[in-house]
Amino acid sequence: MTLKVAFAGTGYIAKIHAQAVQALASSHQLKLEAVVNHSIDSMAAFAHKFNIQRQYTDMSQMLADGDIDALIVSTPNYLHFAQTISALEQGIHVMVEKPMAMNAEEAQHMHAAARGSAKLMVAHCWRFDPEVRWLKAQVDAKKFGQIVRTKGYGVHVNWGPSGWFTVKQYAGGGALADMGIHAIDTVRFLLGDPQPARVWAQISTRYGNYDVDDTGIILIEWDNGVLSYIESGWWQPHADGPEASTHLYGTRGYGSVFPTGGQSIEPLTQTVMPLSSGFPPTRDPHCPQSLYNAQMQHFIECIREDRTPSPGSAEGLVNMQIVDAAYRSSQERAWVTL
Numbered sequence: 001m002t003l004k005v006a007f008a009g010t011g012y013i014a015k016i017h018a019q020a021v022q023a024l025a026s027s028h029q030l031k032l033e034a035v036v037n038h039s040i041d042s043m044a045a046f047a048h049k050f051n052i053q054r055q056y057t058d059m060s061q062m063l064a065d066g067d068i069d070a071l072i073v074s075t076p077n078y079l080h081f082a083q084t085i086s087a088l089e090q091g092i093h094v095m096v097e098k099p100m101a102m103n104a105e106e107a108q109h110m111h112a113a114a115r116g117s118a119k120l121m122v123a124h125c126w127r128f129d130p131e132v133r134w135l136k137a138q139v140d141a142k143k144f145g146q147i148v149r150t151k152g153y154g155v156h157v158n159w160g161p162s163g164w165f166t167v168k169q170y171a172g173g174g175a176l177a178d179m180g181i182h183a184i185d186t187v188r189f190l191l192g193d194p195q196p197a198r199v200w201a202q203i204s205t206r207y208g209n210y211d212v213d214d215t216g217i218i219l220i221e222w223d224n225g226v227l228s229y230i231e232s233g234w235w236q237p238h239a240d241g242p243e244a245s246t247h248l249y250g251t252r253g254y255g256s257v258f259p260t261g262g263q264s265i266e267p268l269t270q271t272v273m274p275l276s277s278g279f280p281p282t283r284d285p286h287c288p289q290s291l292y293n294a295q296m297q298h299f300i301e302c303i304r305e306d307r308t309p310s311p312g313s314a315e316g317l318v319n320m321q322i323v324d325a326a327y328r329s330s331q332e333r334a335w336v337t338l
Contacts, residue, residue, distance in 0.1 A: 174212025180232025
């Protein structure tokens, strides 16, 4: 049976997701069915590019017309909640861009709405990266012993977004919600999705004239005792690693992604053994289309096989709880317990 896919939003990431659906269309029986957006010109260009016949400026009208199996939500953050809930209530499967909502309260409602037959996936794309998965395999094989601490980066160097991304009313947060959340979800995936115990953060606006943050340091203490250090930012003069770069320090070794590799200490002889991943030290582009194709394939397979997506609403909710706690911690200048 052909799955009919609709798109909410027509911006950069919406095009990336549409290209992923297009790449999988013949092998997975998919049809790019409909698109909804407030801008008629942008929507017309998107529909032309991806050969989509049905175009709407109103989500409710698209849902009322029916014949949609899955919806990809790539709109500004303030629209994620309402668009996702309305689709789930119609039994439509949803993949929503990160952050899944404006705050943890909205995310909690979305998580509850996803407990029916309709699937909800959150587009934390780095879980599908082959280099991240290589490092996860080393962690699972105990190559580094017990992980003690981590460092991760979600930083734009000499660059930052504009438009709705920099308006709190539409984005909810700034660099932390936009970039830091990549680092948070990546390390949580690598550690086996532990629960956060408490969060400390110092977050500020230093590089632009807007009402959201553009620089931050976050500490997360997980319920397994690991301490994670996260940097988030826009317009930073330097970053120690690209988006989602993560470093793991264990009792028997060290591993990282971007660059990807590590070393393991042989317990009997204390010999340091290098772990070669086989991946080059850098890659261009850093976020290839194949990453999003793999993410979309997982979403489609979960629909076909009636499986809960991972990352789903549960993973997205925890990330939002961490983000909310970080903003609160920075404001109160104190650790926030979760």
